[in-house]
Amino acid sequence: EDQVTQSPEALRLQEGESSSLNCSYTVSGLRGLFWYRQDPGKGPEFLFTLYSAGEEKEKERLKATLTKKESFLHITAPKPEDSATYLCAVQAGRDDKIIFGKGTRLHILP
């Protein structure tokens, strides 16, 4: 069965303390992996799309990487405004199904 697992479920960091969020997947025929940020009471906001192993993308303090089994979202010197839930999703299979992970709740303390 196709699966997307994110870890940790929750993470508390001090401002400036870099870390990584993990998204591991078990799917057949990966077509793309997506990262989103979701603030409370809002819809997810698109961050990155990764298509092949070895690919990396950066945006401000965020950097996403992809291997054949997992993706990492690296957060460098985070600020309190980076606090949010980060969601990972994969598009896979002949029917281009989209599967979301349950997210990592990130809290950055000032």
Add this chain to the structure above:
Amino acid sequence: KAGVTQTPRYLIKTRGQQVTLSCSPISGHRSVSWYQQTPGQGLQFLFEYFSETQRNKGNFPGRFSGRQFSNSRSEMNVSTLELGDSALYLCASSRSLTGGDYEQYFGPGTRLTVT
């Protein structure tokens, strides 16, 4: 450029009733997907429409249905509401389904409460 809009934003219904939710995608986007989000299950895919045709369907009962109009606007309907249908319903649009244009942009959601 206007984002994805969803109406209504909040809705309270009684068990057994039916509900229709509406989604207007970003101009030029032809693909519209619907998701249900709950604290326990996270984001779960309901269905996807492209050019008025349902392309994909998630594992939800037949009480959940949808359609897409020629202007790409979409509606989803839930009949015979159950308490467990209480959730945030999110709509997302994208230019197409593959080929690098599958970045999905989400609306703010409709918060449905079933009592």
